[in-house]
Amino acid sequence: MRRLGGGLAILLGGALVAVSAEKPADLILKNGKIVTMDAARPEATAIAVSGDRIVAVGTDAQIERFRGDATRVIDLAGRTAMPGFIDGHAHLAGIGDARIALDLRGARSWDEVVSRVAAAAKKARPGEWILGRGWHQKEWTSPPEPNVEGFPLHASLSAASPSNPVLLSHASGHAAFANAAALARGGVGRETKAPAGGEILKDVSGEPTGLLRETAEDLVDAALRADLAKRTPAEVTADLDRRIDLAVEECLRKGVTTLHDAGVSFDVVERYRQRAEAGTLGIRIYAMLSASNEELEKSAAKVRVVGAGRNHLTVRAIKRLADGALGSRGAWLLAPYADAPGSTGLNTYSMKDLERTAEIAVASGYQLGVHAIGDRANREVLDVYERVLARHPKKDLRFRIEHAQHLDPADVPRFAKLPVLAMMQGIHCPSDAPFVVARLGEKRAREGAYAWRRVLDAGARIGNGTDAPVEDVDPIASIHASVTRQPKSGPAFFPEQRMTRLEALRSYTVANAYAAFEEDLKGTLTPGKLADVVVLSKDLSTVPDEEIPSTRVLATIVGGKVAFDASR
Ligand SMILES: [Zn+2]
Numbered sequence: 001m002r003r004l005g006g007g008l009a010i011l012l013g014g015a016l017v018a019v020s021a022e023k024p025a026d027l028i029l030k031n032g033k034i035v036t037m038d039a040a041r042p043e044a045t046a047i048a049v050s051g052d053r054i055v056a057v058g059t060d061a062q063i064e065r066f067r068g069d070a071t072r073v074i075d076l077a078g079r080t081a082m083p084g085f086i087d088g089h090a091h092l093a094g095i096g097d098a099r100i101a102l103d104l105r106g107a108r109s110w111d112e113v114v115s116r117v118a119a120a121a122k123k124a125r126p127g128e129w130i131l132g133r134g135w136h137q138k139e140w141t142s143p144p145e146p147n148v149e150g151f152p153l154h155a156s157l158s159a160a161s162p163s164n165p166v167l168l169s170h171a172s173g174h175a176a177f178a179n180a181a182a183l184a185r186g187g188v189g190r191e192t193k194a195p196a197g198g199e200i201l202k203d204v205s206g207e208p209t210g211l212l213r214e215t216a217e218d219l220v221d222a223a224l225r226a227d228l229a230k231r232t233p234a235e236v237t238a239d240l241d242r243r244i245d246l247a248v249e250e251c252l253r254k255g256v257t258t259l260h261d262a263g264v265s266f267d268v269v270e271r272y273r274q275r276a277e278a279g280t281l282g283i284r285i286y287a288m289l290s291a292s293n294e295e296l297e298k299s300a301a302k303v304r305v306v307g308a309g310r311n312h313l314t315v316r317a318i319k320r321l322a323d324g325a326l327g328s329r330g331a332w333l334l335a336p337y338a339d340a341p342g343s344t345g346l347n348t349y350s351m352k353d354l355e356r357t358a359e360i361a362v363a364s365g366y367q368l369g370v371h372a373i374g375d376r377a378n379r380e381v382l383d384v385y386e387r388v389l390a391r392h393p394k395k396d397l398r399f400r401i402e403h404a405q406h407l408d409p410a411d412v413p414r415f416a417k418l419p420v421l422a423m424m425q426g427i428h429c430p431s432d433a434p435f436v437v438a439r440l441g442e443k444r445a446r447e448g449a450y451a452w453r454r455v456l457d458a459g460a461r462i463g464n465g466t467d468a469p470v471e472d473v474d475p476i477a478s479i480h481a482s483v484t485r486q487p488k489s490g491p492a493f494f495p496e497q498r499m500t501r502l503e504a505l506r507s508y509t510v511a512n513a514y515a516a517f518e519e520d521l522k523g524t525l526t527p528g529k530l531a532d533v534v535v536l537s538k539d540l541s542t543v544p545d546e547e548i549p550s551t552r553v554l555a556t557i558v559g560g561k562v563a564f565d566a567s568r
Contacts, residue, residue, distance in 0.1 A: 024068020025050050027560050029533070030060045032076025035541045037083050037509045038524035047081070049531040052310060052559030056527055074562075079554060080539040082505070083525055084257025084532035085475040086512035088423050088463035089369075089402055092261045092285065093268060095250055096243025098469035102132035104168060110137075110144035110152045113168065117179075118160035129165050129182075129224055133469065136171035136327070138434055148203050154179050154210030167220055173470045174325035176217045177210045186220035188212070195219070197324075197348040214324045214346055240271055247473075248282035252564040254474045255534035255553040257283055258522060260423075260465065260512065262369065262402060263290035263319040269303055276309025283558060284312050284532070286516040288319035288369055293356050301364040310559065311521060311530060317367040319402070320357055321348050323377035326405065326432060326439050331374035334408060338441035344376065351380050358388040362397065367517070369400035369423065375408040375448060382414050389418055400463075400515060403428070404455070406440065407448045415460035421515050422455050423463045426482030426504065427471045433485075433493040446494050452482070453497040462499075463515040464507035479504045479540060480548040501541060531560040 025048035034044040036057060046063035048056040056063060067073065102120055107113045113135050120130050137143070137150050144152035157166060158180035165182035169175075178186065190207050194200045198216030201209045212220060231239070251259060264272075264287050275281040289300065296318060305315050324330015324346050329337055332345040354370065361368040372378045378401060385399045404415070404422040415422050429450040437445045455462055464482060466473050480486075482504035485493045492498075499507065513523030521530050535555040538547060556564035 023050070023066070024071050025055060025066035026071065027531070027557075028063055028067055028071055028073045029076055029081055029535075030063060030073060031078065032535075033078065033080045033539055034525060035080055035082040035505075035539065036525040037505060038526045040526075044525075047525060047531075047533070049560040052530055052561075054525060054527050054529050054531045057525055074555075076535065080536045080541075081525070081533050082536065082540065083509045083523055084534050084556065084558065085255045085508050086258040086260070086516075086522060087251070087256050087465045087468065087473060087475065088260050088507075088512040088515055089262045089425060089465035090259050090468040090473055091263065092247045092251075092259055093240065093243045093264075094469045095247035095473055096245070097131070098133055099246045099250065100131075100243070102130070102168075103134055104132045105134035105136075105139075105171065107135055107139065109140045109142070111156070114156045114160045117157060117166055117168070121161035121164050121166075124164045126163060127165075129167065129227065130161060132166070132168040134171050135168055135177070138327075146203075148201055148209050148211075151177070151201060151209060151211045153203060154183070154208075157210065165220075165223070167224060170328060171470070172325040172327040173467075174330045175211060175213045175328040176220070178212060178220045179210065182220050182223070183208055183210065185223035187223075188219050192219070197346050213328055214330050214348060237271065240268065241275075244271070244275070244281075251283050251473055252556045252558070253553065254476075255536070255556050256473060256475060257532040257534070257556060257558050258286060258512070258516075258518075259283060259473075260286040260288065260317075260516060262288050262371075262467075264288065266291060266295070266299060266303060269315050272313050273305065273308055273315075276313035279309065279312075281309060281312045282563065285314070286317065286518070287313065287315045288317040289315065289366075290319045293353060293360060296357070296360050296364070300360065300366060304365055314516065314518075316365060316517070317369055317400075318357060318361050319369050319371070320354055321371040322351075322354065322381050323348055323372060323374050325373055327435055329439065331406060331439075332372075332377040332380075333374040333406070333440075334376045334379065335444075337439055338444075339438045345374050347377070347380075351384055354381070355384045355388065358384060358399070362388065362392055362395065367398050367400065369402050371402040373403050373405040375406050375411070375444075378404055378407050379411050382411055382418070382420060385418055385420050386414070396517075398515065398517065403467075405450060406444070407451055407455075409447050409451075409454065412451060412454045412460075413458045415455055416458045419460060421461050421463055423465065423515060424450065424452065424455075425465050425467050425471065425478065426452075426499070426507070427466055427478040429485050429493055430481045430487040431471060433487040433490070436493070449494070450485070451497055452499050452503075456499065456503060461511050461514065462503075462507050463512045464504070465512070475508050476540070476548060476551050476553075479508060480545070482507065483548070484545050505541060531557060533557040
């Protein structure tokens with residue numbers, strides 16, 4: 001309890017907090033519109049920060065008491081400040097990779113993709129891999145000729161890059177396209193059988209087209225990894241650091257102060273830890289480990305850490321994938337695809353092994369987050385969670401389903417009842433809208449696709465995010481999508497499932513803090529919590545929907561330090 005100093009006491013969050021003129025703050029933000037996200041005190045005009053913590057929230061006059069000779073004072077000039085955004089599901093190193101690889105988003109034809117690769121091949125060293133990402137056949141003005149299921153054949157790509165292996169990830173992240181050199185490096189030929197949970201798409205003559213779905217990508221990925229494995233340890237670390245730096249720079253520019261990193265190796269986590277402890281991580285990471293059950297049993301408990309490097313790194317979650325994505329028809333469905341009646345998608349990890357993962361998580365003090373997109377995948381994962389939760393009724397486990405994208409209405413109440421957190425990405429809805437009805441048919445799409453309203457009305461929690469680099473890591477675009485469900489063109493996608501403005505902002509702040517067991521540290525601007533703040537050109541809690549996308553991030557503050565300043 002702080003000593004009553006200057007005699008001024010204000011009621012904050014129901015607790016009496018003494019405001020002393022004798023203990024100056026390091027930083028004061030004043031003359032702003034502070035959207036605290038704290039129901040106990042939703043609005044204020046000023047904040048005082050000492051070290052990396054918020055010490056007071058109030059009016060300019062109340063906060064003036066914290067000003068000392070060395071206090072840095074930022075005049076917000078009426079601008080909005082709110083809690084730093086928390087991306088509840090993204091891939092940090094992938095964001096870095098996306099900035100390094102060829103960006104094929106927006107390519108209007110297969111020929112355009114090929115010509116961009118041809119240009120890169122001219123500059124590449126002999127044998128060097130050319131990586132690209134973000135292409136999607138739905139963005140092409142016409143289907144490639146010839147094609148199989150709307151996907152091209154690799155001949156033109158192979159001619160454009162005869163000696164450099166090329167691997168181009170689909171925008172969904174659940175398929176990739178390889179040229180002849182990459183297929184050869186991966187040992188993929190006409191006789192090659194796809195691994196379980198994957199598909200090598202072949203043409204009528206039985207030759208691989210170049211398209212590799214789900215686990216079939218691993219064949220070529222393995223060759224790429226084998227080449228990467230020839231790097232020295234110093235080269236490996238330097239490459240990872242470059243990816244981290246590029247990603248962190250982008251997160252800060254977009255107001256993201258914490259990122260839930262949905263699937264990282266022990267090696268990456270170790271580098272995060274080193275950088276967190278050295279004070280060079282830049283943002284806060286909530287890491288979800290991706291490793292086999294055997295590796296987790298051996299090492300998960302040892303690497304578990306909460307709040308390392310002054311709360312820059314927490315490692316206490318495990319990530320699994322139960323199925324693929326809807327765009328590439330990899331989502332595991334209860335009934336066949338409307339546009340592929342012979343298929344119900346792919347189950348990419350056995351539920352028996354998943355149940356074991358869940359028990360390992362409980363035993364080693366970890367949370368579990370499972371990627372489930374199709375309604376069958378969601379039901380199966382909920383079934384596993386239900387059994388495991390029943391065995392540990394006293395524990396606060398906060399199991400998560402990542403994406404929870406297509407739900408059977410019967411399963412929606414289970415998210416509230418068990419409970420299980422629904423980690424859904426607002427921006428996926430308008431991005432996927434052009435093909436969801438084709439895949440699922442109108443009825444299933446209306447009842448269960450991105451069913452935010454149903455999930456929230458059932459009393460469950462939704463954490464938001466972007467799955468970057470699948471989508472841009474921009475929280476503002478995802479918040480806009482959450483409240484409008486408006487694709488680039490055409491009508492809003494089943495707008496009755498929209499979130500309210502407050503729900504969308506909560507899904508990016510308090511809900512994601514809770515999803516990481518960090519509700520006492522983050523998610524609201526409340527005395528005692530970390531001073532992670534984003535300053536915006538407009539007030540996201542009140543601007544009209546159509547003005548949300550043009551809202552700019554003016555500054556991003558992490559732990560009381562200005563980490564991004566748009567004016568510089
Ligand atoms: Zn993901």
